[in-house]
Amino acid sequence: MGGDSKYLGLWYVTPYILGxxxxxxxxxxxxxxxxxxxxxxxxxxxxxxxxxxEKLFTRDRTFSKxxxxxxxxxxxxVPLKLxxxxxxxxxxxxxxxxxxxxRTAYYVPSILGGSxxxxxxxxxxxxxxxxxxxxxxxxxxxxxxxxxxxxxxLFTITLLRCWQFGSAMVIFLAALQSxxxxxYEAASIDGAGPWQIFRNITLPLITPVIFFNLIMQTxxxxxxxxxxxxxxxxxxxxxxxxxxxxxxxxxxxSFDMGYASAIAWVLFxxxxxxxxxxxxxxxxxxxxxxxxxx
Amino acid sequence: MTKRILSLALATTALAGTANAADxxxxxxxxxxxxxxxxxALTACGEKHGxxxxxxxxxxxxxxxKVATQIAGGTEADIMQINWPWLPxxxxxxxxxxxxSQMSDIIxxxxxxxxxxxxxxxxxxxxxxxxxxxxxxxxxxxxxxxDAGLDLPQTWDDLIAAGPxxxxxxxxxxxxxxxxxxxxxxxxxxxxxxxxxxxxIDAQTNEVNWTVEEMxxxxxxxQTLVDNHVILPWRDQLASGVQALHENPKxxxxxxxxTYQWDSTYFKISDPLGEGExxxxxxxxxxDGQQTPGVYRKASMVFSxxxxxxxxxxxxxxxxxxxxxxxxxxAMGSARGVPASQAALSLLQDADAIAPEQADAQSKVMAAxxxxxxxxxxxxxxxxxxxxxxxxxxxxQIDAAQAADExxxxxxxxxxxxxxx
Numbered sequence: 001m002g003g004d005s006k007y008l009g010l011w012y013v014t015p016y017i018l019g020x021x022x023x024x025x026x027x028x029x030x031x032x033x034x035x036x037x038x039x040x041x042x043x044x045x046x047x048x049x050x051x052x053x054e055k056l057f058t059r060d061r062t063f064s065k066x067x068x069x070x071x072x073x074x075x076x077x078v079p080l081k082l083x084x085x086x087x088x089x090x091x092x093x094x095x096x097x098x099x100x101x102x103r104t105a106y107y108v109p110s111i112l113g114g115s116x117x118x119x120x121x122x123x124x125x126x127x128x129x130x131x132x133x134x135x136x137x138x139x140x141x142x143x144x145x146x147x148x149x150x151x152x153x154l155f156t157i158t159l160l161r162c163w164q165f166g167s168a169m170v171i172f173l174a175a176l177q178s179x180x181x182x183x184y185e186a187a188s189i190d191g192a193g194p195w196q197i198f199r200n201i202t203l204p205l206i207t208p209v210i211f212f213n214l215i216m217q218t219x220x221x222x223x224x225x226x227x228x229x230x231x232x233x234x235x236x237x238x239x240x241x242x243x244x245x246x247x248x249x250x251x252x253x254s255f256d257m258g259y260a261s262a263i264a265w266v267l268f269x270x271x272x273x274x275x276x277x278x279x280x281x282x283x284x285x286x287x288x289x290x291x292x293x294x
Numbered sequence: 295m296t297k298r299i300l301s302l303a304l305a306t307t308a309l310a311g312t313a314n315a316a317d318x319x320x321x322x323x324x325x326x327x328x329x330x331x332x333x334x335a336l337t338a339c340g341e342k343h344g345x346x347x348x349x350x351x352x353x354x355x356x357x358x359x360k361v362a363t364q365i366a367g368g369t370e371a372d373i374m375q376i377n378w379p380w381l382p383x384x385x386x387x388x389x390x391x392x393x394x395s396q397m398s399d400i401i402x403x404x405x406x407x408x409x410x411x412x413x414x415x416x417x418x419x420x421x422x423x424x425x426x427x428x429x430x431x432x433x434x435x436x437x438x439x440x441d442a443g444l445d446l447p448q449t450w451d452d453l454i455a456a457g458p459x460x461x462x463x464x465x466x467x468x469x470x471x472x473x474x475x476x477x478x479x480x481x482x483x484x485x486x487x488x489x490x491x492x493x494x495i496d497a498q499t500n501e502v503n504w505t506v507e508e509m510x511x512x513x514x515x516x517q518t519l520v521d522n523h524v525i526l527p528w529r530d531q532l533a534s535g536v537q538a539l540h541e542n543p544k545x546x547x548x549x550x551x552x553t554y555q556w557d558s559t560y561f562k563i564s565d566p567l568g569e570g571e572x573x574x575x576x577x578x579x580x581x582d583g584q585q586t587p588g589v590y591r592k593a594s595m596v597f598s599x600x601x602x603x604x605x606x607x608x609x610x611x612x613x614x615x616x617x618x619x620x621x622x623x624x625a626m627g628s629a630r631g632v633p634a635s636q637a638a639l640s641l642l643q644d645a646d647a648i649a650p651e652q653a654d655a656q657s658k659v660m661a662a663x664x665x666x667x668x669x670x671x672x673x674x675x676x677x678x679x680x681x682x683x684x685x686x687x688x689x690x691q692i693d694a695a696q697a698a699d700e701x702x703x704x705x706x707x708x709x710x711x712x713x714x715x
Contacts, residue, residue, distance in 0.1 A: 041366035042384065127534035129543075148532035150689070231535040236528070237689055238682075252359035253674040255383070 035261035041251075045258065052262035063263065065238050066246040069154065070267075073242060074221040076158045082213055085165040089172035090198070103173070110166025119230035122160045123147070150239035153232055157240050160227045168213045175209035176202065207286040215278055222271050243267050316608035321350040321364075322375035323357035324629070325540065325562035331629035339615035339622045345608050347373075355538065358674070365390070370600045372609040373616075375630075376422050378413065378593040379672035382712075388417030392599040392606055395420040400610040402618050405635040413593045422596025423617060426631035428558040429591035429659035430480055431575045438468065438551035438571075449580045450485075453552075457523035460551070469526045471519065471552040472539065474688070478516060478528070479680040480554055483671070484578070484588050486512035487664065491585025495668035495676075495705065500713040502706050509698035513687060517694065526550060528688035540566050547571070557655035558594045558631030564651075575655035578662055589662035592669075594631055632656040670709065679704025 035052055037045035056063050092103050112118050125131045126146040133143040146156045179202060187197050203210075225244040228234055234241035234249075243263060251260035322332060329351050336347040350371055352360060358380065364370040365384055376384070376391075384390040394401060394414075403411065406424065414422040434446050439456075442463050447453040447470075456470045473481045483494050489511065492503040504512075519525045526544070534542070540559075544550045546566045555563060557575060564573050578587045597617065599609045616622040623638040628648045633639050642648050670676055679701050687697040 041362065042386075042390065123535040123537075128530075130534070145529065145533045147535040148529040232532075233536045235536065235685065236532050237685060237691065248359075249674075252362050253678075255362065 031261040031264055034258050035265050037258040039258040040255040041257050052259045056262055066241045066243050069241055070243045073154060073158060074218060077161045077221045078217045081162045081165050081217055082168060084162055085168035086172050089169045089176055092173055093176045107166035107170060109164050116230055119227050123231045126156050147232055148236060150237045153236060153240045157227050161224060168217060171209055171213055175206040179205050204287050208288055211282050211286045215275055218274060219271055222267060315344045316605035317346050318605060318609055318612060319348045319350055319371035320373040321371035323352050323354045327561040327565055328629040331626050335616055335622045335625035338625045339612050342615060342621050343611045345612060347612060368602050372600050372603040373613055374598050376596050376598045378596055379669040381416050381421055382669050385416050385421050388419035388421060391421040392601050393419040394423060397610040400607060401614045405618055405637045410634055414596050422598040424593040424596050424634040426558055426594045426634050428556045428594030428631055429589050430554055431557050431577055431655055431658055432554050432579055433573050433575045435548050435551040436572050436574050438548040446574060446576050447579060453524055453579055454522045461523045467549050469550055471525050472531060472550045473525050474528045474531050475681050477554055478684050482512045482516050485515045487588035488581040488584040488586060493665040495671055497666040497668045500709055502702055506698050506702060509702055510694045513694040513697050528685060539563060557659050560652045560655060575658060577658040586664055587662045589664035590667055591659055591664060592667045628652055673708055675708045676705050
């Protein structure tokens with residue numbers, strides 16, 4: 001290695017650093033500044049100090065509603081999605097015939113991701129005369145108003161996110177396959193049943209992956225936009241009006257980019273706080289290899 | 295010989311430069327019929343003037359935000375289809391778009407009346423040329439109404455009487471009308487205007503004209519329509535999510551048999567109808583003792599040129615071709631309604647290219663009377679004040695008086711923010 005080689009790594013990461021600086025760091029810092037301004041997109045920002053934040057916490061009923069909807073959505077989505085992803089991963093961890101095909105098939109919804117087409121598909125599936133209601137009425141039930149009833153709309157949007165469980169599932173699957181098989185054999189010899197084995201061996205050993213998925217899914221859920229924007233546009237009665245939709249409307253419909261930036265920063269602080277709480281709590285329930293407790 | 299070829303090549307290159315061959319972009323919203331017609335017109339105009347024009351088109355939903363983002367970033371298309379109420383939003387002082395009056399050597403402005411030119415002018419600058427004039431009219435599915443054994447309504451009383459007949463003869467799933475969101479706000483606005491003779495927002499004073507009692511009355515009338523099986527309840531129409539009317543199966547199969555729509559959307563709402571389903575514009579329903587027919591008429595849209603365009607002259611050539619010259623006008627047809635430009639109107643009339651139904655609807659809009667419309671009637675925050683509170687009312691969260699109070703407060707707030715008192 002010559003003397004210049006110490007800079008080689010830096011050269012390799014330069015494209016990333018440039019991209020990060022331009023498309024993440026710069027907007028991040030700028031939005032913080034804009035959150036203290038009155039900025040209508042078309043003219044120069046005007047400094048207003050804490051006015052945006054003051055309005056947000058004291059006078060804005062839409063923000064309170066949107067925040068409440070967002071927290072409910074995250075509280076519903078993340079556990080449901082993680083539980084479902086883990087369940088499917090456990091099933092796909094068995095050595096079954098054609099298991100590769102199943103693993104691929106279950107991952108497909110995640111490849112399609114939060115695309116517009118999937119949101120439109122969801123709208124048709126849960127429409128008044130859609131597939132789900134056809135099944136319900138076929139079984140003798142009454143059709144459900146999935147999107148028009150404020151009590152159902154958020155749940156229906158939640159299911160869309162849960163359906164895209166593939167990425168979390170693949171990570172769980174990898175973790176399950178890395179669990180030492182001799183532990184299972186030893187437990188079986190000692191007379192442990194499948195549930196005991198899962199609860200006392202599998203679960204503790206994959207807690208680092210559960211923790212990782214928990215953080216990633218929480219962050220993603222707080223940023224959900226496509227589904228509610230395309231299917232319900234936040235309605236009815238703002239029952240699916242997640243904070244990212246509110247930020248979008250304030251920025252691009254009401255031309256209040258300063259206020260939208262303030263909301264975005266409050267959202268960031270909430271995500272950051274919850275992440276820190278998760279990290280703090282992880283000391284009590286996440287077990288790493290080599291951990292003195294293991 | 296080589297020298298001659300070289301000089302000929304250089305001359306050709308130079309000539310191409312003086313012909314202003316430019317790469318342009320044009321953006322618009324609309325339905326499939328408009329997309330196809332506009333692309334054909336751009337091809338024709340591009341060939342005529344030696345420019346290439348990249349089309350950028352979307353549906354109505356989200357187009358405002360797209361244009362707003364592009365304008366904020368200075369990346370908007372050279373030629374833009376702009377909704378008339380957006381002019382004061384994007385160009386408060388008249389400097390948000392190119393001043394087309396400075397391009398009168400390229401664009402034949404004599405094809406528009408003075409009133410039309412004024413409607414596209416902000417603070418003395420001609421920011422947009424009206425493409426057509428539009429207004430809201432009642433349009434009904436003649437097939438469904440005939441199946442119900444009814445003539446198309448001429449008055450509100452006719453419409454209200456039709457609700458129970460629809461339910462009885464055709465089934466509970468059939469309704470004479472729909473009106474949620476903006477359409478609900480438009481119905482409330484129409485009724486209040488007819489009853490009081492006053493527009494909701496005064497175009498001269500920039501102030502709200504209605505009292506809380508007048509607004510409460512208009513909202514209560516909306517509920518009368520729901521109670522009489524005239525309008526599909528808000529909750530039920532949202533059962534399949536938020537859908538444009540022309541994409542709603544209940545509209546295309548005739549279960550929803552009427553709407554209060556822009557006359558310029560004729561093809562958009564008639565094209566997707568199922569086989570055997572036909573529609574007819576009937577004008578404005580009459581209110582017993584009305585002060586005015588209350589037509590909601592405005593420039594339907596304008597074509598503007600970006601102030602940031604690198605090729606404003608080339609853009610002006612294309613704009614003139616689309617609005618005044620045979621190549622553009624004939625290809626575009628009446629996809630944006632009956633043209634405002636006299637040259638385009640004559641060309642299409644001579645070519646028999648305006649559908650009789652569309653011409654009929656336009657004549658109804660132009661013949662009806664009503665107070666001047668304030669551009670802020672379609673301001674996003676005014677719309678939000680009306681639609682959010684009407685929705686809360688429709689879902690039984692607030693009563694008509696509370697909704698009226700909230701709506702008027704919301705509109706006054708927007709006006710206070712944007713106009714000097």
